[in-house]
């Protein structure tokens with residue numbers, strides 16, 4: 001489909017020497033320019049999907065399987081073109097560093113792409129500044145804290161400016177304020193550059209801000225839809241081993257008690273306004 005940056009059909013993957021597929025016949029689309037979130041319990045196959053989308057892992061053989069990124073079908077020949085379009089910030093940032101200092105590390109992807117030196121220095125400075133790590137630009141990445149490493153890894157991806165950014169629990173080590181700041185930064189960059197974000201997270205509150213949520217359970221895709229569609233079904237979320245965000249718990253309880261909260265209400269402020277109006281009418 002033209003408006004999807006990612007099309008996945010009948011995708012399965014089984015790790016060597018394991019009995020069950022880690023990803024089992026999964027199909028989904030990621031609309032261009034969207035923020036799509038993949039949620040699921042530990043071991044449900046989320047990181048495996050991220051590695052499949054970047055061609056780090058190759059799917060189980062099946063003639064119906066298709067992975068298409070920005071109109072290009074992923075195979076061994078197109079893998080390098082696709083890697084220019086996709087930037088992954090991995091779950092464990094330690095596996096991602098190649099530079100001796102933070103700035104060398106962030107420059108690495110640009111050097112590989114032969115970006116002229118002066119332009120490279122400007123980009124590197126800008127992205128390190130954006131993630132709040134200027135103080136550490138001469139530091140060795142291995143001596144940074146987990147959250148600081150995640151910031152540097154994000155800067156490295158922002159420097160290259162891919163069309164699709166996959167964030168695999170990439171803000172899990174950040175404190176709440178740091179996390180909000182980085183997510184706001186990524187959202188800003190996303191809007192300015194028309195990027196698509198595919199974010200893998202345990203943070204159900206972060207998921208509730210997404211345009212689309214995919215719910216994975218033991219390698220199977222249980223559901224996909226907007227936060228409103230996904231979170232109205234508490235049993236679905238529970239069966240995926242997850243908890244509803246507090247806002248949706250309250251909304252669903254009110255509906256159960258006979259208060260006709262309109263489905264389109266998707267945040268606290270709108271809910272409070274609605275309840276106040278209801279109170280005035282009584």
Ligand SMILES: Nc1ncnc2c1ncn2[C@@H]1O[C@H](COP(=O)(O)OP(=O)(O)OP(=O)(O)O)[C@@H](O)[C@H]1O
Pocket residue numbers: 015016018022040041042043044045046047048049091
């Ligand atoms: N290299 C590997 N070899 C064998 N099995 C693996 C390997 N990597 C992952 N698995 C298994 O595949 C399944 C999916 O793992 P995956 O890392 O994709 O889960 P995840 O949803 O990302 O989990 P988490 O939330 O803990 O990051 C798990 O059962 C895991 O044990």
Ligand SMILES: [Mg+2]
Pocket residue numbers: 046047048091168
């Ligand atoms: Mg994972």
